[in-house]
Amino acid sequence: MARRRFLGIGSASAAAVALGTGVFSATASAQSAEPKGDYPFTLGVASGEPAEDGVVLWTRLAPDPLAADGKGGMPPREITVEYQVALDSRFRRIVHRGSAVAGPELGHSVHPEVSGLSPGREYYYRFRAMGDISPVGTTRTAPPASSMAGSLSFAFVSCQKWDHGHYTAYKHLAEEDLDLVLHLGDYIYEYPIEGDLRGGVPDHLLVETTRLEHYRVRYALYKSDEHLQNAHGRFPWLVTPDDHEVDNNWADELSQDDDPPAKFLSRRAEAFQAYYENMPLRRTSMPAGPDMGLHRRIGYGRLADFTMLDTRQYRDNQACSGRLEEDCDARFDPSRSILGERQRDWLLNGFGDSPARWQVLGNQSPMTQTDNTPGSGTSVWMDPWDGYAADRERVLDAATQRGVRNLxxxxxxxxxxYAADLKADYRDENAPTVATEFVGTSVSTNGDGEDLGADGQRFLEANPHFAFVNEQRGYVRCTLTPEQWQTDFRVVPYVTRPGAPVSTRASFVVEDGTPGVTAKP
Known part of the structure; x- marks a missing residue:
């Protein structure tokens, strides 16, 4: 297959994606993949971007995943990686096989795009390379575009700082019966690893990630967690980064510390490359220098459309100080955008074109107003949509004007x-509810948390459009039918030690055609 050029800042390298007809031996089985000293599949397997006829498969070869040079212990040459897709876990009914080239240019990762599968069914997949066979993953294709599925279940997660807690939420998530998982940002954190909650780490992880080798090793550390690997291998994922995959609170070409734009864009290019190398993304998302195609739509028949947003690459700088501000008028400036004009037009045009019953926006930071101070005045953070209020109003108004049935x-x-109603205009206390938002907690960031602390109570008092606040760790499970959406907030009582149970803290429903949340008894 033709090679596609990967354009970095100051250099160019080739990234090969080769599809062939690699064949496993007749006696090979998943059980033969006992880890050895040079076992290449230490980071597991994954799938993503499901379509009605296929998915993206992923793995990255790394026999020494935490090697300081970011090369995972791999030689500086291309390796052929074979893969199989089957209807059964013992691979007796193989429906697709092929091969992909893993090269040093992309950290010996592969992203084969499998097509020709049947819609709406489960498949098993595995890889072989360097004489070893990977763990077996399961994935699922989307239903036919013209069909109205009876139901759809997915979970969404975010914010998984490795040194703040164990990934117990992923252990329980992997045991759910889901069609899909959405990861909505902060897959890694760029800060130096601190503390020994999870045990000691090599010294080269005790620095902030600023270069490609730093980012590669950080992903390898996070992906070394067995529960995260199991969740990746269990379901197809849709992913989008937020800020910490690059730098806290970055905006377009601006860093948190006001680095020269050329310097920051070089860092961004290397961060994006590492993100692509470690995620089950299509070639359309392969970065070109500091630019990466992240906003996209994935359809699940006529039941739902998933629109993954990118609220970092195209945004204007944060208003006022960029932090918590009271009555910052600049946040209402109609010339300021969190999406950028082209992405916003693409989003709004999609509202009018989609026949889906439920329009789902995969979003990185809260769209709802999150006033931090009860009483008069409004005190909000400038980094989320509160700092770009005109963009929020444009999006919600367009959804109403273009007849979106359920946003x-x-x-x-x-x-x-959080469970919250989205209002047409938060400056008008009588403004109608036009959509619904569910905000999910972290997997581990900020440690154990609590059910409802002082911050959460303050939010409930200051934001009458909130129906629920909780500050424990976990994930959010959503079940859709043509008539109703149900959200279950799944929480664990602690993450600073392993083994926590999971429970449903609260459930809410959204009825078809009626925006806003209703608590489920």
């Missing part, structure tokens, strides 16, 4: 669970 926003970032 539901699912969001990460805040390390808290």
């Amino acid at each position: 539901v926003v699912v969001t990460g970032d805040r390390h808290q669970n």
